[in-house]
Amino acid sequence: MTTLDNPFVETPERAQLRSAVAGLAAKYGQEYFRQCAREGRKTDELWQEAGKLGFIGVNLPEEYGGGGAGMYELAIVMEEIAASGTGLLMLVVSPAICGNVIARFGTDEQKQRWLPGLADGSITMAFGITEPDAGSNSHNITTTARRDGADWLLSGQKVYISGVDQAQAVLIVARTEDAKTGKLKPALFIVPTDAENFSYTMIDMELQNPEKQFQLFLDDVRLPADALVGDEDAALxxxxxxxxxxxxxxxxxxxxxxxxxxxxxxxxxxxxxxxxxxxxxxxxxxxxxxxxxxxxxxxxxxxxxxxxxxxxxxxxxxxxxxxxxxxxxxxxxxxxxxxxxxxxxxxxxxxxxxxxxxxxxxxxxxxxxxxxxxxxxxxxxxxxxxxxxx
Known part of the structure; x- marks a missing residue:
């Protein structure tokens, strides 16, 4: 029986990936991670090297600069980095959540605009769903998107959003005004972090972690029509x-x-x-x-x-x-x-x-x-x- 016939044995390609990531992570390790946290800086060196080696975007389509593999492989990357005592929290957010959503539901233009950077790590995207008054009840989110001509206007707040200070954009979960029925029909928008009327503040946490948590404020943030990812009534x-x-x-x-x-x-x-x-x-x-x-x-x-x-x-x-x-x-x-x-x-x-x-x-x-x-x-x-x- 070969590894291809046995789902409990990793393929040679996955084993090689695991070994390569472990080797990279060992170069940095826990002391590097803790030093970055103490000094208030990001784990940029590890992130950039992981991007150059193709680890960050291993799950994203090859035609957009990714590795053409899947979540199994990206989970290997995450596990091996964590097992070395360091961490890359934005791996959870940028290529896993945002990258997958855009790859699956984005327009050709959105894929060309965002996926190559998400794949090599030169672009980082945060993800905004949690709200102060919603928490686990995502059906109760109140961040609202309404049309203004061809544009969208977004208003609301988000809380405990990771890595906004190192991101070029945030994938925001909002709801259209006519969807306020108590049943969640989310609409997803790519919001650049330098957009007008978009702001954020850091939440003080008793954690030794270079990657921080933030509260977001959207006060009629104007977005072009192509900021919408997928369908306006995306459901779940x-x-x-x-x-x-x-x-x-x-x-x-x-x-x-x-x-x-x-x-x-x-x-x-x-x-x-x-x-x-x-x-x-x-x-x-x-x-x-x-x-x-x-x-x-x-x-x-x-x-x-x-x-x-x-x-x-x-x-x-x-x-x-x-x-x-x-x-x-x-x-x-x-x-x-x-x-x-x-x-x-x-x-x-x-x-x-x-x-x-x-x-x-x-x-x-x-x-x-x-x-x-x-x-x-x-x-x-x-x-x-x-x-x-x-």
Missing amino acids: SQLFAGLNPERIMAAASAVGMGRFALDKAVSYVKERTVWKTPIGAHQAIAHPLAQGKIELEMAKLMMQKAATMYDAGDDWGAAEPANMAKYAAAEAAVKIVDQAVHSMGGNGLTSEYGIAPMLSLVRIARVAPVSREMILNFVAQASLGLPKSY
Whole structure:
């Protein structure tokens, strides 16, 4: 049986990609990531090199400068970078959400304008859906798009939008005025960050992360007709083209962070000796780490299933495994980081070993881009057929 016949074994091309990305990420690593965060600068060097090597746009069409692969490959990129102790949050947003949406639903002109830059990393695009008074209830968004002649005028606010300060544009989820029926029929607009009447402020976060969060303000931002991506009444189909990749990439990031913490802990408990025996020989230390390895691998398999289904064009079918993968990876990663600190004792809280900063960073995986409770709601209703609770 070849790897092509076995979906549980990566193809040689995917294995080579994984090795190449791991090699790149190892050149930078956690200390580079933390130094960028401390100095208030971005991980530009890593982003630019990853772009030149074709990693950022590996999922985008070849005719627009991408790698012609899919979400499976982009998840490999995300996982391996995170497993090296660094991170590129905008991988979730720019090529995964925005790139996929434009590649699937954009006009030829939009694809030519945006995709080559998104593929090589020279253009970064943020994604704006969350609002102060909507949160997980995307059906309640109030950012409104109305026509003014051939143009559009957008008004509203967005919150917890990643990387706006390093983006050239934001893909904004709005609703047309005649769609205010309580049922979400989103319209997607590309809004340049230098557009008139568009502004943003940074949200102070207790996280050691070079990539920041922002609140956006749109006060009758005027956009040309071709700022609209896809249909004016896109319903949920266009959002799934972006939200399923978002969950797949969140899972990949959590799997990578879990691997990083697990590797640190395993290396430590192999060497740390008390009463003439490495502490890793004791079941109280070994079993929780082994359990963490099992849970990470199961989450990774679900992530790969979701990516495979998405790449096959099954947006609706990919929703279940994408949400499950995000849930499972987040839970596994949070537990592993906590256990790594516990296994290392006081050293787990020192700057030297680099685990302590992950206590807060990995917690994001449970909260964003969708909370674990909303995933459980989705599975209860969509998978189990239980009545809706809200």
